[in-house]
Amino acid sequence: MKKLSTLSAVILCSMMEAQYCTPSFQYGADSNMITRVIFGNIDNTSPFQSGTTQAYEDFTAMSTDLQAGNTYQISVKGPSGTFPSDVMVFVDFNHNGNFDDAGESFYIGRLQEATPANALTINGTIAVPANAASGTTRMRVVKNSNVAAYSDPDASNSIHTGCDSDLRSGQTEDYSVSISGNNTGFPFPYCGAENVTSLTVSEISKVEFAGITNDSSIDGNSEVLEDFTTTVFNVSRGGSYPITVTGGTHGQQTVSAYAYIDLNHNNQFDSDEKFDLGYLDNSDPVSNQQSGVAVSNITIPDHAILGETRFRLVKAYESSSWMGTLENLPCPAGWFIGQAEDYTINVQPENLSTREVSKESSIKIHPNPTMGMINIETAKGIEKYEIFSISGQKLQEGNMPTVNITGFAAGVYLMKILTKDKQMMTEKIIKN
Structure with missing residues (x-):
């Protein structure tokens, strides 16, 4: 002042x-x-x-x-x-x-x-x-x-x-x-965290989207809004892309993840530019904080303006009590427990028969839940699969359509599959 x-x-x-x-x-x-x-x-x-x-x-x-x-x-x-x-x-x-x-x-x-x-x-x-x-x-x-x-x-x-x-x-x-004068630095022209009145930074530790993985600190010392705008996600109109978000949950069950994408390039995040990625599973402690994973898909609408624009990922604890309301908002405000990360997304024209390729490359995993053996079915063949614990630790990888996880403990795991035609899917699997 x-x-x-x-x-x-x-x-x-x-x-x-x-x-x-x-x-x-x-x-x-x-x-x-x-x-x-x-x-x-x-x-x-x-x-x-x-x-x-x-x-x-x-x-x-x-x-x-x-x-x-x-x-x-x-x-x-x-x-x-x-x-x-x-x-x-x-x-x-x-x-x-x-x-x-x-x-x-x-x-x-x-x-x-x-x-x-x-x-x-x-x-x-x-x-x-x-x-x-x-x-x-x-x-x-x-x-x-x-x-x-x-x-x-x-x-x-x-x-x-x-x-x-x-x-x-x-x-x-x-x-x-x-x-x-006009602040031309980050996050301009988008809102930042200036309206946050009470803050606890609960970090995002990993984002996997559109073939890119970004790891970030989970040591309690990060900024509430982190600048990763030099990381560019290339997507196409009409395409559907899996996204995995890993981060701290502090033992809470209502930690949500949302993606906000400025699809119309108006320098703000409108109500129809919000993508609900679900709640993070509360699981194993990482660096003295609980860590969880949310897995979802983002479909790029046909009307999205082509070119580069802002992609904001917000992980926030949601709650409503006598102490106040905690929300997941594109512009964090009030009482906020969580973190936001900004990226750049580059929307390209629809690939030749994007939807048809997607249908031809549909992936099926069965049985799920399983006692130990998993079959992967895809029309184009498997380039690679990886299996992760719910906290993000890689446990197994390979390229065969039959997967043996008999030695795994009972629980929930994440399987990421990349097909030979470069289609990617992340699926939860349950080991009984």
Whole structure:
């Protein structure tokens, strides 16, 4: 956080007062004030005494650093009297002395009725444009009671600009933000881990996908988001590719793995770009941490844009309790236990008869479960097979269609098969 000297703060505030208008409220701030704002390094609790709280409060001496092109979480708390209250945030990104430009206003949400002692909190996000002007500028938080929302939950937002003169009851608080130039380094232009508020790094130790294996540390000292974008997975439209994810589970049963692929190249991970890889099997300890494996397939849709784009793999502990909700998200946020790894995926045109080749090369393993003998059937023949323990340790390999695992202990294993026409499949096998 950059600190302002007393003199610079006075000069800054004077300049801003000369430029920026002030919203007005018919009934002031009584019982409808803002009581807390959390944004970056700003965590400001303000008074809520009825009858004494001003409709406008100047907190521009408080500042937080922002990076152009990044997105940040904001929380606003405050009571609402008889009617729900709308909350808007405005940021003068181009430093022109107003909040009227496109991309400078953010509707955070609506706070329901509550007393000052039981005030509620609303959460939202502020996206800093990649072309935002560098330097210190004004951020405004406006809260206003919405009469229509009392009987209509779908009533439109009651705040229209950062300088409304016909607001009913609420408050305005102004802060400063210091914007630095566009971050062209990793993970730009994608979101990072900036919205994680409570973190335990639980690592991914191995990823096997599209013929590539990437091993990474599982010693508890890794970054929450690791940069492997120099590793390129080559895939084709319409193709289906097995993926195996190994990583720490800390003894938990609900550690999920998801792949997020920016198929439309819009620099974000949309809801239809999410691939559920399942939960990691909780198994043998590795480096003093429990380790598990998830095995699935990723099918590249026909509409995927050709060329290179971002591939993000997220392994996260999922849970919901009185302590909060833990989720697997493409942009880790809040309370996060897990790790994300970024790769590059190169989508190529559909191979000649990709689907037909896949059908001709279909692989069958039987019997499964087995007492010890396994038969592998494939139209094109076997190039190689490998058998792994559930923790990722290779136990056996070969190239014959009949496999003997009689000496294995009862349990679950993973068999990876590569055919002579370079088709690959990973399958769980059960030894009784």
